[in-house]
Amino acid sequence: MSTAHQPSSAADLSLLDWASFAVAIPVFLSRWLTSFAFQNHGVLHWRQKFALAFLRTQRASFPTRILRWQVRRTSTGTAITQYCAKHQIPHAAIALSPETTSHHPDLRVPSPTLHVLKGAHPFSGNDENGPTLLYFHGGGYVNPLRAAAHMPFILACAGATNPPCSQAIILEYALAPEHPYPAQLVQCLAAVRYLIEDMSIAPGKIILVGDSAGGQLIGAVFAHLVKPSPYFPVLKLRKGERFHAAAMVSPFTRLPADWRTGSYKENEKRDYLTWKQVGEFKEAWGAKDDEVWANLCGLEGERRMWKGVFEGEGRLVDKTLITVGTAEVFLDDCRVFAVEDVGAEVVKVRRGDDGGKVKGKRLLLVECQDEAHVQVALDSVMGFKDGSMMRSIIGWLSGI
Template structure:
C-alpha cells in the first residue's frame, strides 16, 4: 500500500488475505518441497564446488520453502507474536508485550528493569516473513553468555508490519518507535542501547543509524541527546544491497538458503514502487555518509557461502574506512545466510558467526 497503515489496521487482521486458489495450492506446494528435499539428498554426493559446504547445508537449502507465495507462507506460519507466546509458555515465562504508536507490537526477552544493556532487535525474512523461535533461542543464549560474564541484557523484539500489508517506510517508522520507546519511555541513555538484526532486520538497523545522522523526511526523529551514541550495533548478514549482479551472488546461489528470485521479489515488494535510497540500501551512499555515525562499536557477520557476502564486504569497506577502530567484520568459511538463526533449525547448534557475536559482545560490554 502507498501510505502507512493506521494503528487499527496494524492491530487488526492482515490487510491482504490469501485467496481460495492459493489455499488449494498449499498441498501441491508441500509435496513439491518434499520432492526437492529428496532430490537434494540423492544428488548431494555429486554437488561439486557449486554446492553447499556440507551435506546438511545442501539439504537444508533445498528445504527452504521457495515454492510458495508470500501470503501462502504467512498463512502457513505463525506471527512473531504468536511464536513468542508459544516459546514463552514452553520456557515457563510470562510474555510481555508493548504497543507502539503505529499499532505495531514489540515484546521482551529478559528483565529490562534489571538489565545493564537493552538490545532492540529487528528480525529478518525479507520484510515478508515473521520471526521464528530460533531468533529467541539464539538471543536467549546470548543473554546467558553475557550473564555468566556479569552483564545482564534484555532484548526488545519488534514485530513490524510485514510486506505486502505495508511497504517502506512503515517498517523503518516502527523501528524508530521501538528505539524511541527505550530512550523516552524507559529513559535509558543511548549508551545502554544496542541495535541488532539479521538480513532485512540488519537493513532496518542500518536505516536507523542512517536516519540518526541524516534524518529522513518521512520518518519521525530518533531522540538521542546531543553528544550521546548508541552502545553497539550487531548485524547478522545485513541486507545492504538489492542488486543481484555481485560475483558470489551467482556462484553461491546453490549453496545458500535464500534464492535470487526471492531476493528480487522481496526487495521490490518492500520498496512498493518507490526508488531505493540510503535508508533502504546501505551500500548506496558514499563512505562519508557513515562518518561520525552515532554508535560506539559495530559488528557484522556473514557466511562465505551466502548470496549477500559480496555486498556486505563492499559496504563494510566503506564503513570501516571512516570508522577504522570501531568496526569488525567476521566472514565464516563455509557458512550460509543467517547461520546462527537458521542452522539450529537443521540441527547445527553452533556456528562461527554465532560464537563471534557472543565473544565480541563479551569483549565490548
C-alpha cells in the same frame, strides 16, 4: 494488539495450490536427501549441511505462494508468546500508541508491538544493571519471526554480555506487501524513541541486533539519526551519547540493479537465498533505490555519513559487528558496506575458531567460511552452537 498480519489460513490456498503442494512433497523429499548426500560445503558440520540442503530444496520445490503461506501462518507475536510459554520465559507485550507512527500525513503505519523478555531464566542472570538488547528480526520484510530460528539466538545474545542483559526486547513490525516501505523504518524509529524517552533507557545501555532485513533496519535507524528521513520526526542523541553496540547479521545492505553479478551469481548454488527470491522481497517491500534509509550503500556522497556514524569521537555507536558467510549471495554487498563505507577491519573465521579473533574489536566485519545467509538461524534450529558465525557473535558480545 499485534501489528503483524493476521495468520494465514488453509482457505488462502486454492485447490490447485493444494494439489501442487501434495504432488511436490515426494519430489522434495527425494531432492532434499540427494542434495544433503552430495553437496559440497567445505568445513560445515553435517547438521549445518542438513539444514542448508533442506532450505535450498524447499525453495526450489515449492512456489513462492505456498512457501509464504506456510511461513506466515504464525505471526511474530504468536510465535514469541508460544515460545516463551513453552520455555517458561517471563514475557510482556507492549503495544505502542497510534501516535508513535502517525507523524506523516500521507502514511498509514500501524503502531508496533514490543515484546519484553526479562528475568533470571533466559539470560542466566538477573542484573538490573545489564544492558538492554533490542532485536529486529529478518525475513525480507515479508516474513514474521521464526521461533525455532530466532528465539534461541536472541536469548544466547542476551546472555553473552558481561553482565548479561537485563532484558531483551523484540520488535514486532508490520509486514510487506500489506505494509510496504517505509512502514518498518517508521516502526523501528518509534521503538528506539520509546526505549529512550518512555522507558528511560540511555542509548549507552542499548545493544541493537538484527539479522538480514533486521540488520538493514539497524543501518536505517543510524542513517535517520544523521540524515532525518521525511517519514519520522527528527531523532537526536544528546551530545556525547552513543549506543552501546550494534550487531548486523548478514545485513541486506544494498538494492542492486542487476541480480546476476558477483556473489549473487557465484553463490547462487551455495546459499539458500537466490537472486530471484531477493528480487521478490524487494518488490514486495517497495523501497526506493535512491534513499539511504532503504539502500544503505552505493549512493553517491553517503560514504562520509557512514564514517561519522561508526568512526571517530562523534560516532553514534561505540562498537559494531557485521557478519557475513562466504557462501552468501550478499557477500559482495556486505563487503562494500562494511569495508568501503563503514571502514571496518576484516577478520576471516572458520568452524572451530573460539571467538578469540573477534573479542575486543570495536569495528569489525567477520567473514565466516562456507556459511550461508544468517547461518545462526539455521544453526539454532538444529541446536548447533559451534558454527563460526554463532561463535563469533557470542564471543564478540562477551567482550563489549
